[in-house]
Amino acid sequence: MAVKYTEVNRFTVKFPSKSANEGFARAAVAAFIAQLDPTLDELGDVRTAVSEAVTNAIVHGYKDAIGDITMTVKLLEPDTVEIVVADRGCGIPDISRAREPLFTTGGAERSGMGFTIMESFMDSLRIRSAPGKGTSVTMRKRLNTRRYR
């Protein structure tokens, strides 16, 4: 049976696509989900996934420009974190190709592992994108909160 999620808390931040904000995005999410008392491993997984999504918006979405990135983090009952990272950049022409491990348009500085890492470190990954319009990445992860351990 599908789990029904209800929203308990949320925040949204908007910041320009400057690489200094990668660390800020990770720290903001970590501070917010502390409410769910995640384990160190869970915190590491979520911080990694956020870093991948935000870096993609900076590096690929706004390749030659600075634009706004919006990040929304929701705490859902039961014990789930949902993160949406959205840009209004160049978009992805072929999403299933982009999701393949090692696929990259980023050259030697990139390894084509970002989506693979988001997928394996989180429980679910949904990508919506349209060329010329932008990309939004939605990820969820259920946390094994300490209350139940």
Place this chain on the structure above:
Amino acid sequence: MKINYTLTGGILILKPEGELDHHCAMEDLGRMKELVDVMLPPNVLLDLRDMPFTDSSGIAVLMGLYRTVTGFGSRFAVANTRPQPMKVFKAAGLDRILSFKEEVHI
């Protein structure tokens, strides 16, 4: 990141300190390559005990450093990798390409 380093007995130990991401990755890789280029040590050990976090940007850094070091005919190993970075490197299969050592005390 801060790149600490020591050269002892033909081993250059590189010890980056802090979180590794796209913001600092290429600059850090450049600085580490430069140290290798200047010292030309027979062995390079990348000691990651002071790096609590990396994202996929670290994959390209490790591979870039590995190629530089082995390109000079020197040996390259990684030591004291913490759990989160190790999970990222394993996701990319780096544990099958590079030599990861544990508990190297220097």
